[in-house]
Amino acid sequence: MIVSSHPTLEHSHATAGSATQQAYLALRRMIVTGDLKPGEKLKIDVLRKRLDTGASPIREALSLLTSDQLVERFDNRGFRTAATSHANFTEILNLRCVLEDMALRSSIAHATETWEEALVLSHHRLAKQPRTDVEAFETRHKAFHMALLANCDSPMLLRYCGQLYDLNIRYRYLAGRALDYQRRDVTREHAGIMHAAIDRDAELASERLLNHYRQTGAFLSGLFAGGAPGSS
Amino acid sequence: MIVSSHPTLEHSHATAGSATQQAYLALRRMIVTGDLKPGEKLKIDVLRKRLDTGASPIREALSLLTSDQLVERFDNRGFRTAATSHANFTEILNLRCVLEDMALRSSIAHATETWEEALVLSHHRLAKQPRTDVEAFETRHKAFHMALLANCDSPMLLRYCGQLYDLNIRYRYLAGRALDYQRRDVTREHAGIMHAAIDRDAELASERLLNHYRQTGAFLSGLFAGGAPGSS
DNA sequence: TCCGTCACTTTTCTCGATATTTTTAGCCCA
DNA sequence: TGGGCTAAAAATATCGAGAAAAGTGACGGA
Known part of the structure; x- marks a missing residue:
């Protein structure tokens, strides 16, 4: 799965x-x-x-x-x-935005019913998962995000996205429960992305996805100034 | 170096x-x-x-x-x-185009004299290297292409570019001396890219670089139809 | 006081042997 | 003939000990 x-x-x-x-x-x-x-x-x-x-x-x-x-x-x-740093975090964020944008558009372009259904399923599982169990939540969160991209026609691209996802999630853990989850309705954001994808609206889906990332990114990035995570 | x-x-x-x-x-x-x-x-x-x-x-x-x-x-x-296939080759080519485009623009945006000089040097070495020693040539060829990107501010991006470069070069070796080097004046192409980079003309440099890749790509891609490289 | 050297300690790396798993081949039985 | 089971063979994976390298600290000379 x-x-x-x-x-x-x-x-x-x-x-x-x-x-x-x-x-x-x-x-x-x-x-x-x-x-x-x-x-x-x-x-x-x-x-x-x-x-x-x-x-x-x-x-x-x-x-x-x-x-x-x-x-x-x-x-x-x-x-x-691997060391962590603000610069590294920014790098990851930028690469993710570019690569996931590509992957998502490709995924939508090749949309099939099977993909769509798997996406809905992963979203459902994510929505049902309480945040109390952090690891379980993060697992499903990743599953959902990967499901969005899964239909893209480039396994290598997918691999990179997965890698970058994990590198990013690491920063989230490092930041601790500081950002759990700010003031945003993340659940709604997920739903929004999913619906745009299901509607085959690549433009909207991508916009929402990148926004999703950039918001968390900006928040985490702010923490660096406060000297929270990172070694060097 | x-x-x-x-x-x-x-x-x-x-x-x-x-x-x-x-x-x-x-x-x-x-x-x-x-x-x-x-x-x-x-x-x-x-x-x-x-x-x-x-x-x-x-x-x-x-x-x-x-x-x-x-x-x-x-x-x-x-x-x-790793297996090879036409699809895989195309993937690599596409990813390279996107990532090297990013890296090159960033490299140029942060241009310094040191970088510029290293670039000129690597180009000189490439130009001087006879094609008879294939491995030596390929080493310098890679050095030149990486020198173009080296000044980009994202080590991860650079790493990906390097990886993809090697994956691509593998296809070149597989194709054998079939494409050694078609009818193009590759040396001139390299010089063109370099000069655009030195002139800080990101737009032109990127266009030339991607063109450079796409031409070799198209040629190699054609060989697949003829059933040259690849396992599956 | 500072720097280089030497012996000692710690840690990484490598080897050869053994255990475990997969693959192959033979066999029986419908 | 062909599918499934079992035994032998081959390959992978793991262990534990020993070799090699890096790190540490004390000593002695300038």
């Missing part, structure tokens, strides 16, 4: 998979949710004990996380989580 | 580095140049013997190559090189 940014993992909350896979998922979540802080050194041994697995799976998982730009690797000097 | 698409490797033709690093570079080149064919199964043991190293470095190198979308990983089912 849930589109992962990485071709390797298919299951959303699967029981097992290889040790590497489990480590990958665990580490990924730890980084995205801020459990592992930006720029933090990732010592193999520490992680090995924490996740109760061997060094090889950890090492391989970290290498894979490199794809997602959540981890950086330094030859003979180990791994660390 | 040479901007690598991967933060890990700094040296262009360094002597050593870790075994993983060496494997990464070797495998990368093998895939890009078509020595390892698209969609090919990558058996650890075979590669281990071929590169005369352990299984761990191979494994880790392959995981890293995942970042570059040159390798795909399947849990418990090993690795294979």
